[in-house]
Amino acid sequence: MITTLRDVRPTDPRDAESVVRVRRAALPFMIGTARGVAHELASAHPGKRYRVLVAENADGLVIGTAQVGIAHESTEPGQGFVNAYVDPAHRGLGAGRALLGAAEEHLRAEGARTSFAWVLDEPAHRAFAERHGYRSSRSAHFLRLDLAAADLPALPGKLPDGVELRAGSAFAADPRPLFEADAAAVLDEPGDVPVEFDDYEDWLRNTWEHPYLDRELTTVVLVDGEVAGFTAAHTDGAGRYSSAMTATLRPFRGRGLARLAKTDSLLRARAAGCTEAFTGNDTGNAPMLAVNARFGYEVCATETRFTKQL
Numbered sequence: 001m002i003t004t005l006r007d008v009r010p011t012d013p014r015d016a017e018s019v020v021r022v023r024r025a026a027l028p029f030m031i032g033t034a035r036g037v038a039h040e041l042a043s044a045h046p047g048k049r050y051r052v053l054v055a056e057n058a059d060g061l062v063i064g065t066a067q068v069g070i071a072h073e074s075t076e077p078g079q080g081f082v083n084a085y086v087d088p089a090h091r092g093l094g095a096g097r098a099l100l101g102a103a104e105e106h107l108r109a110e111g112a113r114t115s116f117a118w119v120l121d122e123p124a125h126r127a128f129a130e131r132h133g134y135r136s137s138r139s140a141h142f143l144r145l146d147l148a149a150a151d152l153p154a155l156p157g158k159l160p161d162g163v164e165l166r167a168g169s170a171f172a173a174d175p176r177p178l179f180e181a182d183a184a185a186v187l188d189e190p191g192d193v194p195v196e197f198d199d200y201e202d203w204l205r206n207t208w209e210h211p212y213l214d215r216e217l218t219t220v221v222l223v224d225g226e227v228a229g230f231t232a233a234h235t236d237g238a239g240r241y242s243s244a245m246t247a248t249l250r251p252f253r254g255r256g257l258a259r260l261a262k263t264d265s266l267l268r269a270r271a272a273g274c275t276e277a278f279t280g281n282d283t284g285n286a287p288m289l290a291v292n293a294r295f296g297y298e299v300c301a302t303e304t305r306f307t308k309q310l
Contacts (some may be wrong), residue, residue, distance in 0.1 A: 002063065002095050004056040005102055010041050018062035019052060026085035027120075029142040029278050029300055031234045031242045035211045043205040047072035049110045053102055055086075055095040063087045064095030068103035070110055075194045080112030080310070100132055108310055115310055116192060121302040134306035137192055138282060141289070143297040145277040147241065147270050150296050153263055160255070164225075165264050168218030168232070178220065179203050181227040185247030190282035192305055207232075217241065217272060219265040221248075221257045228252035231261040233269065241269045243279040246288065259291050266295065 008015045016034035023032050037052065044050035048069045055064035066084040082103040086096045107115055119129045121139060129136075159165070171178050183197035197203055207213065217233035229248035235241050243265070248257045266277060279297060281288045 001058065001093055002055045002098055003058050004060075005098050006054060006056075008037070008041065008052040008054055008065075010038065013038070015054065015062075018054065019065045022054075022062060022065045022087050023085050025087045025089070027142075027301075029144060031212055031236050031240055031278070033211065033236050039209075039211050040206075043209070044069070045072050045199070045202050045206070049106070051103075051106060053099055055099055057090065057093065061090075063090035063093065064099050066099040066103050068106055070107070070112060071116075071193050071195070073195045073197060073199075075196055078111060078113035079193050080107035080110070080115045082107065082115055082117050084117070096128060097132075104308075104310060112310055115308045117306045117308075118303045119306050121304045126304065129306045132308070134308045137305045137307055138190065138284070139302055139304040140280055140282045141299045142301040142303070143279050143281065143292055144300040145266075145279075145292075145295060145297045146275075147266065147277040148275040150266075150270075150277075152266055152270070152295065155260075155263055155267065159260075162224040163228075163257075163260075164222040165260070166220045166222060167268075168213070168215040168220055168230075171220065172215065175204070175208050176200065177227045178208070178230065181220075181230060181247070181249060182207065182232075182245070184249050185245065188247075188250070190285055192307065212236070212242075212244070214241075217265055217269050217274075219261045219268075221252075221261050223252055223257075229257040229261055231258070231265045233265050235269070235274065239273060239275040241266075241274040241277045243277070246279075246291075258288070259294070262291065262295065 016037040019037050020032045020034050050069035053066045054062045057063050064086040068082045071079040084099045119125045212234035214233045214235040219231050221229040231246040232244040234244045246258050
């Protein structure tokens with residue numbers, strides 16, 4: 001049985017390391033580092049009301065964790081989220097139930113009307129969510145690519161007229177064009193919670209300055225000097241690479257720019273020593289699923305978004 005349920009101590013690196021350990025055991029297809037967990041806590045927007053909870057067993061071992069907060073970027077107020085993870089070796093001890101209860105209590109106290117949670121699309125996980133009043137909605141795939149052995153396409157010998165490829169680091173002096181591209185792209189991102197990016201300073205703290213973002217491996221596509229698309233690369237420093245977001249802005253679609261950006265980023269990631277590549281796609285996002293299939297990505301798990309009215 002669990003004996004302690006508490007918030008992560010931001011100044012204790014062992015807490016952040018425990019969170020990463022549990023998340024990695026529960027969802028091995030996600031990038032995570034202790035530095036990233038600490039950054040998320042330190043940089044969270046006040047309106048997010050963000051907390052990271054942990055559940056400990058009688059020996060003081062962290063066996064579960066949960067991220068909970070308000071979707072402050074949503075155009076619809078009162079949208080909360082909770083994502084709980086329990087180490088598979090310690091399931092059935094009540095950690096998930098305790099974490100979910102504490103998270104929902106926090107959301108209610110902050111005025112949330114709805115709670116959204118991503119749940120692995122497996123019978124036991126779905127049953128847990130349904131027992132606690134959640135109902136399923138959309139789903140998304142985790143995809144994995146053996147980057148070390150993948151037969152990646154080569155870049156074209158000559159790029160189309162007006163097209164340039166640049167690393168994200170080229171925008172270090174002024175990343176605002178990338179913010180504007182990200183803000184435009186997120187409007188078309190499939191999801192249950194509509195989101196708008198309108199806070200540049202918050203984007204700088206939580207996207208541009210996030211420890212996971214690898215600016216050297218991020219690829220930006222320019223057309224006649226204008227940002228037309230990008231693929232944002234996350235890495236963990238241990239050979240794992242993740243495509244955090246790949247997008248082509250509306251006026252530039254249909255030219256193969258997303259595939260071009262991913263090709264460039266994946267080739268450079270492999271050259272930098274990355275051996276595994278991960279990404280995620282909404283199951284209804286046929287265009288990106290097709291692009292990733294052509295690279296050799298394979299579905300390794302599926303999550304379903306569950307919703308509860310609080």
